Amino acid sequence: MLKNLGLVLIALLVNFIFNTVSYAETAVYTLPPALQQQLKLATEQLRKAECDEAKLSLSSELFYSLPTGELLILMGLPSYMCHIGSFMPTMVDRQGHWSWGDAIDGYPALLLTDSTRGYWLVSHGEIEGVYPELRHSRDGLHWQEITLPESRNIDCCFEWLKQVCEVDGQIQLQFSGMDDEVTGFWSTTLNDSLTATPHWQKRTPEQVQPATQCQTTPLNQGNWQRKLSPNGKTVRFQSTQQRSTVVIPNWLK
Numbered sequence: 001m002l003k004n005l006g007l008v009l010i011a012l013l014v015n016f017i018f019n020t021v022s023y024a025e026t027a028v029y030t031l032p033p034a035l036q037q038q039l040k041l042a043t044e045q046l047r048k049a050e051c052d053e054a055k056l057s058l059s060s061e062l063f064y065s066l067p068t069g070e071l072l073i074l075m076g077l078p079s080y081m082c083h084i085g086s087f088m089p090t091m092v093d094r095q096g097h098w099s100w101g102d103a104i105d106g107y108p109a110l111l112l113t114d115s116t117r118g119y120w121l122v123s124h125g126e127i128e129g130v131y132p133e134l135r136h137s138r139d140g141l142h143w144q145e146i147t148l149p150e151s152r153n154i155d156c157c158f159e160w161l162k163q164v165c166e167v168d169g170q171i172q173l174q175f176s177g178m179d180d181e182v183t184g185f186w187s188t189t190l191n192d193s194l195t196a197t198p199h200w201q202k203r204t205p206e207q208v209q210p211a212t213q214c215q216t217t218p219l220n221q222g223n224w225q226r227k228l229s230p231n232g233k234t235v236r237f238q239s240t241q242q243r244s245t246v247v248i249p250n251w252l253k
Contacts (some may be wrong), residue, residue: 027244029096040252042088042103043077056252059084060235062108065222069094071246072140074108089141092246101141106133112216114166122161129157149186149200165214
């Protein structure tokens with residue numbers, strides 16, 4: 001009798017532990033209605049041509065694990081001809097709290113962090129050409145646009161910002177034209193680059209620091225994985241380390 005009672009208690013204990021772990025692993029954080037409404041409003045303001053209202057795709061392929069533990073999604077919004085041409089920085093922290101910044105024109109190309117724990121975001125506008133933009137942020141949500149060097153003479157209509165390199169308190173930029181046939185380098189101090197009118201200095205290839213010396217580090221997805229639901233209606237971001245799941249819609253309605 002006592003033996004059977006002991007087995008029952010063990011079974012109950014195992015079941016309790018299993019359920020506790022399962023619950024921790026399945027903490028689900030869904031997109032709040034306020035954010036969904038903000039995404040709709042931003043899409044209505046940014047969309048510049050007619051398209052099928054029933055098929056407004058919400059792009060979420062660009063996501064990053066921040067050093068402070070948050071999941072950052074650069075939520076792509078349909079704009080010009082319903083292509084993804086704008087994005088809204090959206091963040092979920094370890095406790096499932098959502099926050100977001102203003103919508104930004106362009107398409108993200110590169111996200112880096114520097115030695116001061118600041119963030120650098122390279123994006124490109126793609127309307128009748130390609131035009132680079134650079135932004136800086138302290139939190140990943142609120143972005144300051146950086147004034148780029150003038151008279152770059154790379155290409156009239158197709159230009160890319162290929163590298164943002166921090167070396168010993170200096171920020172070094174590399175621009176390239178179509179097929180990398182024309183390349184130019186500019187630099188200034190880190191503090192000066194954040195002013196309204198940075199004093200960019202043109203550099204020769206011989207004056208440029210090699211990429212191996214850069215203190216800027218590209219951010220990646222960390223242990224987050226993105227999966228589309230079987231019915232195609234939602235996208236799930238799962239983190240085995242944080243034992244949580246973030247769910248967003250795949251389409252704006």
